[in-house]
Amino acid sequence: MRKPFIAGNWKMNMTAESGAALIKELTPLVKDADCDVALCVPAILIPAMTKAAEGTNIAIGAENMHWEAKGAYTGEISADMLKEYGVKYVIIGHSERRQYFGETDETVNKRTKAVLAAGMTPIMCVGETLDERENGVTEKILSRQLTVDLEGVEDVTKVVIAYEPVWAIGTGRTATNEQAQETIAYIRKKIGELFCPKCAEKVIIQYGGSMNAANCKGLMAQPDIDGGLIGSASLKKEFAQIVNYNKYWEN
Ligand code: PGA
Secondary structure, eight states: OOOOEEEEEOOSOOOHHHHHHHHHHHHHHHTTOSSEEEEEEOGGGHHHHHHHTTTSSEEEEESOOOSSSSSSOTTOOOHHHHHTTTOOEEEESOHHHHHHSOOOHHHHHHHHHHHHHTTOEEEEEEOOOHHHHHTTOHHHHHHHHHHHHTTTOSOGGGOEEEEOOGGGTTSSOOOOHHHHHHHHHHHHHHHHHHSOHHHHHHOOEEEESSOOTTTHHHHHTSTTOOEEEESGGGGSTHHHHHHTTTSOOOO
């Protein structure tokens, strides 16, 4: 019932030249994917990557967006600027933005609502730190994030949630299949409480954090995991293997 969704997050990597070359390499490898496929790229690369991905099944997404339509917000990107290039997805509230750039649950909430109002799909990130997991407060943290980040959202089924344990991002340390499944099932349950159980069944929830070609099959086999948000492995051909997680792959 939920169509799997694999998205890359290039973060502050690639250039127009290397990005277009990667998209060219990936295009034939992902064309028969059974899941939705996207690459979220730095804002300045969006025009060139949109062009590189034209006519393919790779959608281009952004890594952030401001909630105001326009104005004196130096360095920010608006919904209209993204829509002009046909951007479909916008990552919101990535833990790196929360950690290094002062993103709070309140600003995540504003951005999420602005992306929805503009007719795009937010990929809204939540997740606990290592300290929080070790102190047994993972569910408490996720409950707070989901409650505040989704406040006032009218149709939660239009939001993609990325569960990204902060301790697994870029560390090579992946959550086990069981940890990821258990936590994502909790997220779904919480969405059911905040909205309605039927809506929760429809929400796409991705796992993110060192997901790669070797561990994607096991993670994707979990009943509540509907996809992945991929950092490092989206910068190379390996991304195609993740997209084809359900197919036989010859190295
Ligand atoms: P990673 O990044 O795959 O490099 O751990 C994931 C993310 O931050 O979205």
